[in-house]
Amino acid sequence: MLIRLTGGEVVDPVNGATAKRDVWIRDGLLVDAPKGATADETHDVSGCIVMAGAIDIHSHIGGGNVNTARLLLPEHHRAHLPRPANTPLSNAGWSTFQTGTLYAQMGFTTVVEPAMAPYAALHTHLELADIPIIDKATLAILGNDDFTLSLLRDSKSKAMLDDYVAWIIGSSRALGVKVINAGAAAAFKENVRSFSLDDIVPEYGVSSRKIVKSLQASVTRLGVPHPLHVHANNLGIAGSADTAAATIAATEGVPLHLAHLQFYGYGTEGKRKFSSEAARLAEAVNANPDVTIDIGQVMFGQTVTISSDVMRQFSAIGNASPKKTVILDGDGNGGGGIVPYRYKQDYYGSLQWAVGLELFLLITDPWRVYFTTDHPNGAPFTAYPELFELLMSSNARDAKSTELNATALGLTTLASVRREYTLEEIAIMTRAAPAKLLGLKDRGHLGAGAIADVAVYRKGRDIAKMFREAALVFKNGDLVVKNGKVTHYRWGKTLRLNPPPDKAMVKRMQAYHEERYGLSLDWFTFPDSAIQRPDPFAEVIS
């Protein structure tokens, strides 16, 4: 099958300047214009922008905590409007089916669930397998589990840590590793209520810094393409910018990804002792090429915060709206907290909104800043179209600012920043850079040989509308969306690394689980066939 998209303006910074050119798809892959060939299918995309399918590197779309949030909040479905039709179960609000449908309609074709508890990996993959159309991937959480902490406490060899990290990645079918408030979940079980980078985990005598540095080094030694994905300490509190700055300063030449930096962009200035430190953090990021970040933009309205940072979530119970929460002290890296929250246009909400935008606009290199709302923590991913508009239009920011708390905005630089993202920068931030960061060479661009994940947007003055309803979306060459609606239903894959397990480590794991949990290792592992879909996984060669 040969498909031709003709007449569109192709925005593909990896392969050259924006220009009108045809895009050709053959059997699921992008190809150069074939000489003398006639397309089986031609789409006239005049007046449209053609980009690679978008990639979301940090969106909580499936797994135990997400599902517990659904259980806690059956009334929350309205946050996930608009509801599409024509595909099985896609009308089921906040379901796996709707997640895939809504992402595809915005031109997203790959999404990473960034917080998979290794012991509950099967649950996560069962959910991801029921997300249609798009490809998925996961990051396995490490850094709060007894085994890692014991290795560090006992000064075991780097090779042993590497074998363990590789076993976790392989057995949980992950694409990378994330650490969440390193050591804090373990410390919280010992009634520690606050935890910073140099604080020590009781029982183990290792600092949060040591955990992060050890895992960062291990991931790098193993050749995992995605740098260690770090959810730092002290999320959301006034003064957290100091923690983020210290974490950024601690990279020491080794790559590190800092997640949802907006939630660390807070200082202690002003009458309310809650101010923006975004400019300082942006400067720190700009000056340190080891660091990539995603934002975790706040948008206004009802949402639910879902995090494995159980210490932080426990401290937020008082702010729950509505007043019901779940706090789970999980096994090792599992657990977390579900705290529903409504972002209001008050002082605090306005400041958080502005901090995110400041970071987006003041970090100069679009290859190192990633487009996220930390779905659903800052906002549901369905708010992306409005966020694109805020980034691409200073007028849109000005207009929104008039509705917000002037005192809060006065403590930020937002009004003075007039930068507007170009389409090329959007394409880098949401396509090319995520592919590079995750080690996915087959996507994020429209060059020959890439998989045919293509999003076509109808150009218009209304930027949000343009990005909300893609004119056409192709996934692996299948036309899946037309005029903002899913027209074809297919199943994507979950991308994983598949490092071979070290035999000695497998034996050690067997003995550890039998001794500590009284259960054989097969209680915690699973075969691919458990997913019961044809070829649910695809391997990424690192």
Add this chain to the structure above:
Amino acid sequence: MSVAWIGSQPVPLTDAVRNAAKLLASSRCPVFTLDADVHGTRSAIALAERLGGAYDHAAGDVLAKEVALFTDHGGMFTTPGEARRRSSLIVIVGEIPAAHHELLQAWADSQPDLGDRHKRSLFHIGGIETTEAGRLARKLKAIPLRGEGLSLPAALGVLRAALQGQRIAASLSNIERFKKALATAQFPVFVFSGTSGDTAGLVMLQGLIADLNKTGRASSVFLPADDDAWGTALTSLWMTGFPPRTGFSNSLPSYDPGRWDIQRMIRDKEADLHVWMSTRGGETPPLGGKIPLISLSKTNAPTSGAKVTISVGKAGIDHDGVSYSSRTGTFRAVQAAQPSQLPSVSSIIGQLAEALPGKKALPC
């Protein structure tokens, strides 16, 4: 040996599927009683969506109570693994189903290796003592916390008030002993199930745990009354956004534990076809309805009163599958212990969907 029947007559499986599909196609409001592993549940929910039906689990009443704790309140929880490793004080709340007694015994027979590492002690707080609860408490050497004439919610209320230092009219046996154990335990854990008491009692328990967390740490382990039912609830949540007692109108799911209580719907003649599953075998459909019945059950004989019976296997016994396990608090891949020719629920439902007009495959 027959695996399919129309009425009481054995028939080839294809005939039974065709006949069942006819019943489904002509139904205006089919209801599904689920009892299957994750994949059987996924298929059944997808079929219910296509047909505009409603579904619940066979253990729907107790499941609804467990679900209500979360939808109405929430709470603080931990896993069986953490309880085993970290808790030197375990409080069993009310009645815990027999399926979990082996787990409780394993805790009683082991010691924590993390946290305070004190010798583990067990208490049992209950209302009016039942034979079963009393036997379990004695077997585990759990110290009773009981007040004369107090129901479980009342006993929990008294305990909560006592721990807050409030004056209380009633008293609980061994309360001072409990306070002493609590004072040295770094991570006390309360173990409960949907069988422990009504939702109000479970909410009271969570209030007590919240109090303890103001200055120290405490948590609870939730052991579902029925692991398969809880697995169905979790599966339903990711597929539709809702727990069971969900129905579909114009392909939109809605959750309403009253409206979609399918036993009530059958009794009140709101439903016109009942698809009843029982993979654990040896069960009969609940009485009280006179609507046509399709039985997907582990049986070697036709289900009494069923228009169509198809014998199905159970995941983990007859075929591989995925089930919820309260031993780990998450899903587990289970291998067939005694592989048989009995088809899985998901394969039968797939065949039913393809036998419906339109012959469209299900998404699960």
